[in-house]
Amino acid sequence: MYGLLEVLYDKNKQNKFKELYISSDSETQLLIRSTIAESLKDCPRILKSNGFDWLLCSLSSYHKNVDDTIRVYQSIIRTFYSIDFGLLTEDIKWKNLNSIADESLVGISFFRKYIEEMNKRRASPSVEYYSKAGSLAFHRLGYDNIGKDFLGWTSFIEKEIVITSVN
Numbered sequence: 001m002y003g004l005l006e007v008l009y010d011k012n013k014q015n016k017f018k019e020l021y022i023s024s025d026s027e028t029q030l031l032i033r034s035t036i037a038e039s040l041k042d043c044p045r046i047l048k049s050n051g052f053d054w055l056l057c058s059l060s061s062y063h064k065n066v067d068d069t070i071r072v073y074q075s076i077i078r079t080f081y082s083i084d085f086g087l088l089t090e091d092i093k094w095k096n097l098n099s100i101a102d103e104s105l106v107g108i109s110f111f112r113k114y115i116e117e118m119n120k121r122r123a124s125p126s127v128e129y130y131s132k133a134g135s136l137a138f139h140r141l142g143y144d145n146i147g148k149d150f151l152g153w154t155s156f157i158e159k160e161i162v163i164t165s166v167n
Contacts, residue, residue, distance in 0.1 A: 004053050008039050026066045033060035052077065055161065062156045068145050072105065072153060076161075079106040097137045104134025105150070109157035 005014045021032050037057035056073050079102045095103075107115060108130055118124040131150060139147035146153060 004036055004040065004057065008036065030060040030066055030069060033057040034063065037061040058161050059157075061160065062153070064149070065145065068143060071143055071146060072157075075102040075105050076109075076157075078102050097141050101134055101137035101141060101143075101146075104130045104137065105154060105157075108134070108154040109161070112154075112158060 005017055009017065017032070021029055024032065033056055037054070038061060040054065040057065055076060056069075059069050059073050059076075062069070078098075108127055112127055115124070115127050115130065119126045131154070134154075135147045135150035137147075138144075138150065
């Protein structure tokens with residue numbers, strides 16, 4: 001997060017932000033990250049090395065509780081390292097609930113058009129199917145708020161976090 005502050009503010013304001021951030025509770029820290037994300041919307045440059053910080057700041061601007069925001073953040077980070085659609089592994093076994101939750105959330109959020117196209121062309125499962133699977137997986141994992149607001153999370157991520165390439 002501190003690298004993002006360098007893009008936005010002079011040294012004096014950076015130090016004040018850091019002091020405020022360190023002395024705040026986790027709810028206030030997410031609110032500060034949300035403020036940074038809003039400020040970055042008008043900033044023409046974001047350094048590549050601050051991508052994960054930018055992602056957490058952007059997710060914070062959805063104004064959900066800390067546990068849910070961090071869990072969604074973890075879903076995105078974990079899934080970007082290896083994404084695979086479907087509910088079965090290559091060994092024809094059921095995937096674990098964390099994988100289903102993460103891949104459904106990220107798949108719909110970033111690859112909705114691809115899923116829709118595969119559904120039309122090859123009769124692959126629809127976006128609604130993955131939405132229900134992801135929502136149910138989050139409920140079963142104990143993240144009821146994410147499960148209830150699964151469509152809200154995917155819509156927010158799809159709108160606010162635009163990626164140009166994944167590699």
